[in-house]
Amino acid sequence: xxxxxxxxxxLSHALADVFRTGDVGDLFTDDLFLDGHPPFxxxxxxxxxxxxxWLAGYVAHRPEVTVARTMATAEGFLTEHLSTEHDPDRxxxxxxxxxxxxxxxxxxxxxxxxxxxxxxxxxxxxHAGEAPVFRP
Numbered sequence: 327x328x329x330x331x332x333x334x335x336x337l338s339h340a341l342a343d344v345f346r347t348g349d350v351g352d353l354f355t356d357d358l359f360l361d362g363h364p365p366f367x368x369x370x371x372x373x374x375x376x377x378x379x380w381l382a383g384y385v386a387h388r389p390e391v392t393v394a395r396t397m398a399t400a401e402g403f404l405t406e407h408l409s410t411e412h413d414p415d416r417x418x419x420x421x422x423x424x425x426x427x428x429x430x431x432x433x434x435x436x437x438x439x440x441x442x443x444x445x446x447x448x449x450x451x452x453h454a455g456e457a458p459v460f461r462p
Contacts (some may be wrong), residue, residue, distance in 0.1 A: 332432050338396035338405040341425065341434065345407065348385040350378045355435040365443035394422075394462075402429035402436075408462075419444045 332340070340353050360371040371377050389411035396405040407423045421442050428436035445453070453459070 334398045334403040335396055337427070337429065337432075337434065338393050338403060341405065341427070342391040342393050342407055344381070345385060345409065346389060346391045348378075348381050348388075350374060350381065353434055355430055355433045358434065359436045361436075361438045363438070363440045365441070399426075402427040402434070416444075416446045419446050420450065421445060 337353070340351070344350055344353060354374045354377065356374050357372070358374045358377050360377055362369045362371070371380055389409040392408045394406040394408050396403055405425050405427070407425065409421045409423065411419050413419050421444055423442070424440045426438040427434045
């Protein structure tokens with residue numbers, strides 16, 4: 327398994343902090359590559375500064391981000407994040423993300439993100455009625 331200067335758990339929680347605060351700190355390499363997969367779309371970002379600029383708009387409502395689980399991989403880690411934000415127009419919005427991270431020299435160098443999309447109160451109510459959930 328991968329050996330880094332920071333543990334996989336530390337990296338995963340630092341990544342959650344990035345999506346919570348919008349501050350990229352020193353978590354990423356300068357040549358970070360992001361491959362984003364929100365519902366019905368795909369986009370890519372190359373570079374730590376470019377990611378930071380995009381992230382500033384993404385975390386506008388300062389979401390709460392919880393690490394659900396993290397697993398080490400041969401080249402980094404895979405983590406699942408749960409997020410909740412309070413949008414002034416839509417109220418509480420939740421989402422789930424799976425992030426596949428490649429680590430180089432203790433920093434995230436590549437990140438592929440799959441996102442469930444935003445679930446507002448109406449969609450969460452529909453889920454509760456139509457799709458039973460047995461685990462959080």
